[in-house]
Amino acid sequence: MAGIFSHTPINVPQQLFFPLFSLQHRGQESAGIAYRKEHQTVVYRDIGMVSSVLSRYLTEQRSTTTGIGHVRYSTHGGNKVENVQPLHVVCNKGEIAVAHNGNISNTRTLKSMLFEEGSIFQTTSDTELLLHMISRSRARTFYDALVETLQMVEGAFSMVLMHGDSLVAVRDPFGFRPLYIGRKQDMTVVASESCALEILKVTDYRSVEPGEIIVIDRHGQRSDFLPRQPHRRQCVFELIYFARPDSRVFDMSVHEARKRMGASLARADESRIGDIVIPVPDSGTSAALGYADEADLPFDFGLTRNHYAGRSFIMPTTSERELAVRMKLHPVREVIAGKRVILVDDSLVRGTTARILVGLVKDAGAAEVHLRLSSPEIRWPCFFGIDIPTRSELISNHLTPEEIAATIGADSVRFLSLDLLRDSVQPPTDYCYACFSGRYPVDVPLTAEELMAGSRRDTAAAGTRGDSP
Numbered sequence: 001m002a003g004i005f006s007h008t009p010i011n012v013p014q015q016l017f018f019p020l021f022s023l024q025h026r027g028q029e030s031a032g033i034a035y036r037k038e039h040q041t042v043v044y045r046d047i048g049m050v051s052s053v054l055s056r057y058l059t060e061q062r063s064t065t066t067g068i069g070h071v072r073y074s075t076h077g078g079n080k081v082e083n084v085q086p087l088h089v090v091c092n093k094g095e096i097a098v099a100h101n102g103n104i105s106n107t108r109t110l111k112s113m114l115f116e117e118g119s120i121f122q123t124t125s126d127t128e129l130l131l132h133m134i135s136r137s138r139a140r141t142f143y144d145a146l147v148e149t150l151q152m153v154e155g156a157f158s159m160v161l162m163h164g165d166s167l168v169a170v171r172d173p174f175g176f177r178p179l180y181i182g183r184k185q186d187m188t189v190v191a192s193e194s195c196a197l198e199i200l201k202v203t204d205y206r207s208v209e210p211g212e213i214i215v216i217d218r219h220g221q222r223s224d225f226l227p228r229q230p231h232r233r234q235c236v237f238e239l240i241y242f243a244r245p246d247s248r249v250f251d252m253s254v255h256e257a258r259k260r261m262g263a264s265l266a267r268a269d270e271s272r273i274g275d276i277v278i279p280v281p282d283s284g285t286s287a288a289l290g291y292a293d294e295a296d297l298p299f300d301f302g303l304t305r306n307h308y309a310g311r312s313f314i315m316p317t318t319s320e321r322e323l324a325v326r327m328k329l330h331p332v333r334e335v336i337a338g339k340r341v342i343l344v345d346d347s348l349v350r351g352t353t354a355r356i357l358v359g360l361v362k363d364a365g366a367a368e369v370h371l372r373l374s375s376p377e378i379r380w381p382c383f384f385g386i387d388i389p390t391r392s393e394l395i396s397n398h399l400t401p402e403e404i405a406a407t408i409g410a411d412s413v414r415f416l417s418l419d420l421l422r423d424s425v426q427p428p429t430d431y432c433y434a435c436f437s438g439r440y441p442v443d444v445p446l447t448a449e450e451l452m453a454g455s456r457r458d459t460a461a462a463g464t465r466g467d468s469p
């Protein structure tokens with residue numbers, strides 16, 4: 001997600017292409033932009049990657065002041081063309097476009113209330129809810145209606161909005177998702193990660209604060225704040241897996257944070273087995289470096305990633321799934337053969353890919369494969385914008401690490417503990433760890449069935465709203 005405002009008209013759609021391209025890892029299903037043209041908002045959006053949907057803007061001249069853009073992967077509402085962002089409406093508060101990163105956790109309640117009162121929804125995305133609420137607000141101005149709406153929604157919402165020619169950036173009071181703002185000469189850029197600012201050579205940037213609302217227009221830039229929460233709840237999974245390693249999120253280097261997680265994992269690994277540390281690229285690479293440094297073991301690229309393979313495909317049969325993983329990752333036999341391999345990945349979800357990967361490394365001649373994960377066991381779904389499956393699908397709800405090793409064919413499996421994960425980020429009290437602990441910072445719509453799905457391995461407090469992990 002990105003937004004640009006320039007006091008002097010520039011080719012905003014073209015400039016938006018680059019930050020969105022840098023943020024492609026945050027969503028590969030669809031892409032879109034909205035920009036101002038002769039006092040109207042033009043929207044172009046479609047299913048597909050940035051390079052295919054938006055490359056037309058690289059060569060055409062469209063001089064304007066304001067634009068926003070989005071890349072999407074669906075955690076709410078599915079991958080339908082009507083859900084592709086930015087969403088755009090003309091209503092009693094003017095012409096509004098919005099691009100949203102996160103999930104509104106009380107969508108169900110708010111949507112059914114509006115539905116009962118006659119609202120017609122054109123998408124199944126939670127973002128549309130915001131536009132309905134802004135339009136229906138009795139507040140006189142767009143800005144007051146926006147503030148009123150933001151105080152009614154819960155969960156994760158880092159957003160950029162366009163209201164007429166003005167650009168608005170918002171981050172929810174818990175600060176679940178990252179958001180950065182920076183400036184170069186006349187141009188202000190807002191984006192989810194710092195890598196998206198740096199591609200435009202914007203080096204003077206800062207984090208949008210949790211609860212901050214920033215308006216940028218021809219009069220300048222001003223900030224206001226929603227009522228503050230006692231603690232931030234930044235998504236620790238951004239640091240573990242989601243963000244790009246060359247980015248800063250939550251004012252921390254993603255690469256350095258991952259290295260610390262890997263080093264902690266090695267320090268706690270009393271097994272001391274292994275001849276070589278191999279990452280599962282790309283998200284396991286920084287953690288594997290940290291592990292190898294700490295364990296004083298050689299590090300090498302024993303798996304090569306094909307960068308043209310895109311996302312893992314969902315294939316119905318085991319052999320097809322194996323082929324899909326092989327299309328993406330392939331072993332380097334010369335690195336692996338005869339070695340006791342410490343294979344470092346960021347996390348374990350269903351275990352399907354891990355089983356295939358362990359098989360690949362063993363087939364390449366590894367003497368042993370010890371899987372190390374730089375995050376704790378994922379046991380709970382996320383309601384704040386990361387696509388984690390249901391509890392019953394999460395392997396750690398059914399099996400202990402020893403049982404997982406036996407199931408995926410590894411010689412051992414170890415996870416980073418929650419305490420050590422907390423020690424890897426600063427300050428630890430500013431983060432959400434709910435997918436590991438089950439303690440959510442806000443009320444979430446967990447069904448009784450979901451609560452029971454992991455009961456074999458649950459602690460009494462999990463699944464409740466609780467402020468500490």
Ligand code: SF4
Nearest residue numbers: 235237382386432435
């Ligand atoms: S539940 Fe997990 S993935 Fe979701 S916001 Fe919290 S830490 Fe991030």
